[in-house]
Amino acid sequence: MATTSRIEWTEQTWNPTVGCTKVSPGCKNCYAEVMARRLQAIGVRGYENGFQLTLLPERLAEPLERRKPTIYFVNSMSDLFHENVPFDYIRRVFDVMAHAPQHTFQVLTKRAERMAEFCRGVVISPNVWLGVSVENRKYGLPRIDILRGINAHVRFLSVEPLLEDLGYFDLSGIQWVIVGGESGRKARPMKPEWVENVKQQCDAAGVAFFFKQWGTWGADGQKRSKHANGRRYRGRVWDRMPAVVQL
Numbered sequence: 001m002a003t004t005s006r007i008e009w010t011e012q013t014w015n016p017t018v019g020c021t022k023v024s025p026g027c028k029n030c031y032a033e034v035m036a037r038r039l040q041a042i043g044v045r046g047y048e049n050g051f052q053l054t055l056l057p058e059r060l061a062e063p064l065e066r067r068k069p070t071i072y073f074v075n076s077m078s079d080l081f082h083e084n085v086p087f088d089y090i091r092r093v094f095d096v097m098a099h100a101p102q103h104t105f106q107v108l109t110k111r112a113e114r115m116a117e118f119c120r121g122v123v124i125s126p127n128v129w130l131g132v133s134v135e136n137r138k139y140g141l142p143r144i145d146i147l148r149g150i151n152a153h154v155r156f157l158s159v160e161p162l163l164e165d166l167g168y169f170d171l172s173g174i175q176w177v178i179v180g181g182e183s184g185r186k187a188r189p190m191k192p193e194w195v196e197n198v199k200q201q202c203d204a205a206g207v208a209f210f211f212k213q214w215g216t217w218g219a220d221g222q223k224r225s226k227h228a229n230g231r232r233y234r235g236r237v238w239d240r241m242p243a244v245v246q247l
Helices: 031-041 087-098 112-119 141-148 192-205
Strands: 012-014 071-074 104-109 128-133 154-159 176-180 208-213
Touching (some): 087 128, 104 112
Parallel strands (some): 071 104, 104 128, 154 176
């Protein structure tokens, strides 16, 4: 079911599929995998298979039942473009989004090639934002070029967890960049200079910059709770959204 989200850059989550498999270093300490196992343990419907990929067509209509304009993160507990999600099912998800123009839908994937394959020849509704994860240079940066070739109203990058300095990367055709460090007991640190590199390039390109969190490792390199490290960067909260919508 759709639920209110604690993710800073969205309002609700909608999971017409749950479960996934790892494809790159950003997946190593997947929060969704841990959460799915917890939900399975307490008997929450939809998680009977734990983190095994599961289609939940009974959830498809949920956004249609909500009239209040809402920002939805689609598949916070999965990847809509997982290779085992049939295109026919993905098409049903996109049909729902097209029939709920009052909402904004944020679709994020690490499988940029499959997203591009699906979107070829498909008209993407203006209320559907498409994004890719960018955790490092080897796996993340190539996804940006693929995303840029998709005809979406808003294209965004989730640079989380940021695992290394990304160097220079092309932000043309990108409207929004989210940056965040990793959370959890096994979290890998994020260095302030890596964040600064992304921030400077967003400023130069006129791209909205959203700093989500430091995660488990603070700006001072000390390990503490995610809450204790907070969201401030350069002494303030950076929470810009694309010009088409404001939270």
